[in-house]
Amino acid sequence: MTMTRDTLIAAFPGVGEVRAQKLEKLGLTNAAALLTWYPRDYEDRRQVYTIREAPLEGRVCIAAIAAEHPRFSRIRKGLELVQVKVVDAAGALHLTFFNQSYVERAIRAGEEYIFYGTVEEQGRRRAMVNPIFERVGRQSFTGCIMPVYRLTAGISNHLMATLTRLALDCASSVPETLPASVRQAHHLAAAEFALRNIHFPEHEASLELARRRLTFEELFYLAVGLHFLKQRREETGAGCPLPLRPLEEFQALLPFALTGAQRRVMEEMSTDLAGQRPMNRLVQGDVGSGKTVVAAFAAWLAVQGGYQAALMAPTEVLAEQHFRSLSALLAPAGVRVELLTGALTPGEKKKARLALAQGEIDLAVGTHALISSSVSFRRLALIVADEQHRFGVAQRAALAEKSGTGGMPPPHVLVMSATPIPRTLALIVYGDLDVSVIDQLPPGRSPVETYVIREDKRQRMYNFIRKQAGEGRQVYIVCPAVEENTEWTEEAAAFNLKAVKSYTEALQRDVFPDLRLGLLHGKLRPREKEAVMAAFTRGEIQVLVSTTVVEVGVDVPNASLMVVENADRFGLSQLHQLRGRVGRGGHQSYCVLMTNTRNPDSLARLRTLASTTDGFKISEEDLKLRGPGDFFGSRQHGLPQMKIADLTGDMRLLGEAQEAARLLLEEDPTLERPENRPVLERVRQLFADTPDIFN
Ligand code: ADP
Numbered sequence: 195m196t197m198t199r200d201t202l203i204a205a206f207p208g209v210g211e212v213r214a215q216k217l218e219k220l221g222l223t224n225a226a227a228l229l230t231w232y233p234r235d236y237e238d239r240r241q242v243y244t245i246r247e248a249p250l251e252g253r254v255c256i257a258a259i260a261a262e263h264p265r266f267s268r269i270r271k272g273l274e275l276v277q278v279k280v281v282d283a284a285g286a287l288h289l290t291f292f293n294q295s296y297v298e299r300a301i302r303a304g305e306e307y308i309f310y311g312t313v314e315e316q317g318r319r320r321a322m323v324n325p326i327f328e329r330v331g332r333q334s335f336t337g338c339i340m341p342v343y344r345l346t347a348g349i350s351n352h353l354m355a356t357l358t359r360l361a362l363d364c365a366s367s368v369p370e371t372l373p374a375s376v377r378q379a380h381h382l383a384a385a386e387f388a389l390r391n392i393h394f395p396e397h398e399a400s401l402e403l404a405r406r407r408l409t410f411e412e413l414f415y416l417a418v419g420l421h422f423l424k425q426r427r428e429e430t431g432a433g434c435p436l437p438l439r440p441l442e443e444f445q446a447l448l449p450f451a452l453t454g455a456q457r458r459v460m461e462e463m464s465t466d467l468a469g470q471r472p473m474n475r476l477v478q479g480d481v482g483s484g485k486t487v488v489a490a491f492a493a494w495l496a497v498q499g500g501y502q503a504a505l506m507a508p509t510e511v512l513a514e515q516h517f518r519s520l521s522a523l524l525a526p527a528g529v530r531v532e533l534l535t536g537a538l539t540p541g542e543k544k545k546a547r548l549a550l551a552q553g554e555i556d557l558a559v560g561t562h563a564l565i566s567s568s569v570s571f572r573r574l575a576l577i578v579a580d581e582q583h584r585f586g587v588a589q590r591a592a593l594a595e596k597s598g599t600g601g602m603p604p605p606h607v608l609v610m611s612a613t614p615i616p617r618t619l620a621l622i623v624y625g626d627l628d629v630s631v632i633d634q635l636p637p638g639r640s641p642v643e644t645y646v647i648r649e650d651k652r653q654r655m656y657n658f659i660r661k662q663a664g665e666g667r668q669v670y671i672v673c674p675a676v677e678e679n680t681e682w683t684e685e686a687a688a689f690n691l692k693a694v695k696s697y698t699e700a701l702q703r704d705v706f707p708d709l710r711l712g713l714l715h716g717k718l719r720p721r722e723k724e725a726v727m728a729a730f731t732r733g734e735i736q737v738l739v740s741t742t743v744v745e746v747g748v749d750v751p752n753a754s755l756m757v758v759e760n761a762d763r764f765g766l767s768q769l770h771q772l773r774g775r776v777g778r779g780g781h782q783s784y785c786v787l788m789t790n791t792r793n794p795d796s797l798a799r800l801r802t803l804a805s806t807t808d809g810f811k812i813s814e815e816d817l818k819l820r821g822p823g824d825f826f827g828s829r830q831h832g833l834p835q836m837k838i839a840d841l842t843g844d845m846r847l848l849g850e851a852q853e854a855a856r857l858l859l860e861e862d863p864t865l866e867r868p869e870n871r872p873v874l875e876r877v878r879q880l881f882a883d884t885p886d887i888f889n
């Protein structure tokens with residue numbers, strides 16, 4: 195068959211309808227897609243051992259001759275064995291294959307094969323179970339560096355490698371899209387070489403060259419695309435300049451002195467806000483660094499300038515809390531603050547919307563519903579998105595459309611995030627934003643003491659809760675409630691919602707009959723949630739048992755102890771967020787991570803958390819361990835997915851790629867020179883799903 199980039203995988207030998215469908219689920223439909231389905235890892239199968247010399251650690255290749263005809267036996271229904279002894283000049287190896295009856299015919303006595311598997315010692319015999327094998331002289335996947343692919347059920351790595359090898363027949367027809375000048379300046383391998391060697395590298399050095407080229411390419415197109423995106427935003431023309439105000443005037447409203455970092459960020463913001471173009475700024479600051487007041491300042495500026503502002507929080511609980519603290523702060527300055535959440539009755543909702551539309555509300559606080567099409571503003575000048583890790587490019591693009599009402603220019607946008615994300619990832623999600631960092635905590639905070647505690651010390655943990663409550667402090671207990679019917683039901687059954695409820699009841703009845711407990715979970719109605727949270731804030735609830743709805747943003751300074759049940763089920767960044775719920779007042783605070791796990795990796799992870807409070811370090815660790823999915827959901831950031839760029843590292847290459855993009859665009863801003871057209875094409879493709887970049 196002649197292979198082209200468009201050849202459908204369904205037409206590949208060995209791929210029937212069933213497999214084609216499974217591959218399609220991975221997004222693999224044709225040869226071109228296979229070529230960019232880069233290996234996630236490699237196995238070095240180059241070294242071929244003799245039976246005696248083969249190490250017992252890890253999987254190895256052994257060359258040996260079948261000493262007999264394979265023996266087939268059926269142990270019971272569903273369990274078939276093929277056994278065969280193979281030998282070399284100095285030793286014998288006993289092979290067992292489970293449920294692979296074809297092996298009986300595939301291995302022939304007297305022929306030499308390479309066997310790839312783990313050598314075990316059974317008494318004085320050496321043995322291997324289910325090795326991969328190939329005839330010597332007809333090897334394709336032994337004696338080489340073998341790619342390891344991400345797979346799906348029913349598709350083996352062997353099949354994936356076989357298909358990719360076939361697809362590589364068209365590698366020479368893959369166009370070179372990187373301009374020659376860029377390739378030269380950055381010493382990048384040619385496209386064809388890179389493709390061949392990323393899948394089947396001849397040696398480490400060629401793999402490195404391939405990876406460098408492909409990673410660079412990916413980051414380069416991303417950088418070019420983001421540049422267009424930013425430029426486009428700047429071209430959207432006039433924003434809504436907000437008159438400058440002395441910071442001291444705002445400071446006078448506060449019960450505390452702003453930190454230097456807060457002041458700096460506020461200055462950066464006011465400059466943006468006073469400018470002719472809409473602001474697009476990300477304010478990043480670790481949990482507890484005091485982002486809310488920065489948002490309040492922006493809102494205050496907008497209202498002083500005669501406009502409206504909107505603040506969106508990811509949960510109703512958080513929206514409610516922001517509403518309370520922002521009203522307390524800004525009402526004395528004459529700002530009319532209103533809460534718009536699902537907790538309102540339809541009547542109240544209608545009234546609030548009307549007031550917004552007529553300009554009788556200055557600052558609206560709510561959830562995503564705030565930017566739905568049924569809400570209109572009279573003169574909206576600022577939108578703040580708090581802790582919206584998923585508030586990516588696509589959502590921001592939707593906002594720009596929101597504005598126009600009443601002939602208003604596009605609003606200023608302020609995104610606030612506590613998740614200190616590694617720079618590569620930040621570039622992807624927030625690449626089109628300007629960034630301010632609050633890199634200082636308010637004074638008087640002592641770091642939260644963190645402990646990893648096993649089940650056998652549960653009683654002591656309860657005693658500690660009692661002690662904290664006795665001193666007038668408040669306590670969170672967070673359980674990883676999991677919806678029933680999720681994939682890990684069995685394991686998670688311990689803490690489904692029912693369990694959280696009965697756990698709370700048992701705690702109240704048997705452990706803390708004298709304390710006031712409350713329960714907060716995602717299935718409560720908004721009003722109920724609000725009531726529980728308000729009671730906790732007022733100190734009426736001493737111990738709040740909850741699912742992760744308290745994760746982000748909740749601020750109750752009197753809370754001094756955070757207990758996390760089954761802590762190993764959470765991501766590190768999530769635990770860091772949870773821990774950030776305490777240590778917000780002047781009291782020494784504690785975080786207790788309960789776990790049953792015996793898995794050394796999980797324990798090590800939890801100990802990382804106990805050993806550092808640096809959110810940045812923690813998120814990098816998390817990213818390494820769990821991948822970027824946890825940060826942003828699959829593709830919610832609305833920007834292209836990286837196929838190869840290692841989001842944790844590749845910092846140097848990122849810098850190079852950005853620089854190359856900048857240079858290229860400086861020389862040819864619209865990429866209309868013939869040699870740059872392919873770049874434009876690639877960027878278009880890459881950003882095909884991103885609204886609004888080119889039209
Ligand atoms: P986050 O950055 O996590 O959103 P918050 O805005 O909720 O942090 O602030 C955490 C706590 O610190 C709040 O109780 C807030 O009132 C307080 N706070 C903020 N800035 C200061 C400051 N400069 N000095 C003292 N306390 C502050």
Ligand code: MG
Binds near residue numbers: 485486580581747
């Ligand atoms: Mg916050």
